[in-house]
């Protein structure tokens with residue numbers, strides 16, 4: 342094991358988690374030294390002992406270190422810090438999916454030019470192996486699809502809502518436990534998962550970083566009742582991010598889905614993340630584990646540091662070459678089966694009206710259930726459709742919403758894994 346001189350930038354949840362694992366860890370870290378910490382203020386949750394503290398995080402680059410661990414989050418300052426470190430001949434390890442998603446291609450190229458490494462295992466699924474596994478261990482495989490529950494906070498919230506808890510109460514709990522991003526709206530609105538699938542897609546399909554704009558939807562409109570209605574069809578609600586390559590091009594999307602309760606990802610609860618890779622040699626291949634939290638993230642960071650310590654300066658990571666980007670398919674042209682929720686006035690002829698509007702777009706029903714009347718006197722109708730093009734469904738939805746007997750509507754796409 343080579344000696345590794347480490348500088349940590351940032352002193353929040355993840356940085357203190359890493360510090361505690363390193364100072365309290367076993368002998369695999371014996372030859373590693375935390376030389377300094379860039380922290381603009383103390384963190385009452387962690388005592389750094391006699392480790393040198395630099396209030397200006399950029400000064401960490403000037404220290405005698407082999408690797409800078411960037412744990413400040415955000416995009417622009419992080420990019421500046423990583424750029425400075427790579428240009429100074431220091432390796433960089435980061436857990437920051439936002440900066441990799443926005444500037445990954447440029448930063449990876451910069452690392453290559455400076456003959457140093459940029460490693461980011463914890464940027465996707467925290468410590469659950471995904472990045473090095475995709476880049477190295479699956480190298481012999483042709484991958485056709487990557488589908489992941491990639492946001493621990495979202496899965497934590499959805500799992501608790503399935504048990505009956507309210508959205509707001511669970512979000513507070515996720516923040517208190519350190520699972521949520523500093524700005525939790527990025528978890529909730531699907532951006533965090535989208536950035537992670539963008540990174541996995543770049544590694545699996547050379548789709549570039551950042552990728553072209555693609556469809557992103559969060560869990561803001563999911564309600565506890567959706568789980569009860571989904572249960573009638575043996576479905577549950579999850580947030581899924583998907584990258585899928587076929588002859589026509591690349592499908593990339595991040596949104597809530599209905600999953601069969603029999604699928605392997607449906608059973609993952611709490612902050613667990615899971616990914617299904619569809620490959621030519623291994624077939625369907627699954628990885629699942631904790632996707633948020635200081636311990637889990639420390640696990641991924643230490644795996645990157647270990648890789649560096651053992652790499653003997655040879656390239657430990659197969660970076661994409663970004664030369665040939667696949668064509669990104671238009672979301673409106675994709676085909677899904679849908680769960681449709683409609684809250685309607687309790688009047689005769691409403692079902693006939695709904696059937697007529699769907700029929701006009703060529704949308705067939707697989708199942709229709711009229712539920713018990715709500716306290717407000719309205720009636721919920723739940724429909725599962727046959728497969729249909731997204732833009733046809735949007736037209737039907739618009740037509741329904743324009744009609745005064747339809748008081749509320751929602752669709753959730755059904756994912757066949």
Ligand SMILES: NC(=O)c1ccc[n+]([C@@H]2O[C@H](COP(=O)([O-])OP(=O)(O)OC[C@H]3O[C@@H](n4cnc5c(N)ncnc54)[C@H](OP(=O)(O)O)[C@@H]3O)[C@@H](O)[C@H]2O)c1
Nearest residue numbers: 351352353354355412413414418436437467523633634638
């Ligand atoms: N939390 C998780 O479970 C998790 C999992 C995987 C990856 N990550 C990633 O890990 C990174 C850190 O997350 P975290 O949860 O540790 O966040 P955090 O608790 O908010 O910590 C961020 C730290 O960076 C410092 N910082 C932020 N901007 C700075 C700036 N411009 N200059 C100097 N210091 C700055 C903050 O200082 P102040 O306290 O003074 O603001 C704080 O010490 C993020 O990229 C996140 O996406 C987190």
